[in-house]
Amino acid sequence: MKIGLIDVDGHNFPNVPLMKISAHYKKRGHLVEFYEPLSGIYEPYDTVFMSKVFSFTEDYRFPIYAKKIIKGGTSYDLKNKLPPEIETEYPDYSLYNVEKIGYGFLTRGCPRGCEFCAVQDKEGTCSTKVADLSQFWRGQREIKLLDPNLLACGDKIDLLHQLIDSKAYVDFTQGLDVQLMSEELSELIMKIKIKRIHFAWDFEKNSEIIKSKLKRFKEFSGLDYTKLNVYVLVNFNTDFEFDLERVYTLRDMGYNPYIMIYDKEHAPQNIRRLQRWVNNRIIFRTVERFEDYKPNLPDKIKRQEKTKNTASDGVFV
Secondary structure (H helix, E strand, O other): OEEEEEEOOOOOOOOHHHHHHHHHHHHOOOEEEEOOHHHHHHOOEOEEEEEOOOOOOOOOOOOOOEOOEEEEEOOOEOOOOOOHHHHOOOOOHHHHOOOOEEEEOOEEOOOOOOOOOOHHHHHOOOOEEOOOHHHOOOOOOEEEEOOOOHHHOOOHHHHHHHHHHHOOEEEEOOOOOHHHOOHHHHHHHOOOEOOOEEEEOOOOOOHHHHHHHHHHHHHHHOOOHHHEEEEEEEOOOOOHHHHHHHHHHHHHHOOEEEEEEOOHHHOOHHHHHHHHHHHOHHHHHHOOOHHHOOOOOOHHHHHHHHHHHHHHOOOOO
């Protein structure tokens, strides 16, 4: 058969399901490639698999010449999952020319049930082990985990030991649930080769326990701010004063806040400005207060600002 693959989100980040589909069909002698419209005109594909994760990504705009089209991914269908015989395949990393990184999930599901997140509807509210590390990693120097909440899984100790034993650099791309952090877990995590650690502080509720746990981990780990990141969700059920409070508190505690904007397309200007200030590390460390940050102001506004500053010095009084 002739199998076509379409990564609707682009090729900037490897799509794990597509790599598993590729591996499955290649092992059975079928031709597998990224979909080429012109190729499909002359010889239609037997099946084209389309994957779309992000809702803000524009859908595929070109005609698809295929006998069968199967769509999957969070933005298409929360219930459409890979069959077990494909889900357990070792990914075909050659699809994205990836050689030194392993991508995958050790667990699925999360008990938090956050309203902005699709995990509860897609994977359930219980964090469950779905794979051992060997199912998607074979000695690569780095591992990128996509788990939504590994620390909520009952098998977390075993999985953390697998990561320790790998001796590979590990990136918990979705962050670790700091509210579940304990001294035992902190000790295990510190035995893993980690370039940086990501936590999250999304809501005002549970702020005290989050701050307490962050403080303890900071003291226990001894890591500096360059290795300690905290995702800060904004434009979703929080006011701007609390957004600023989280940013200042995290910086004072020795963490690097990282602004994540919900529905960025419709976010107000001050939210976008906050993101530019915080996420540019050089500016964030040199401009201490948000109100002092003036990014790319139009010339007219710059002249007004200059006039105000000069007038306040008494030149035009």
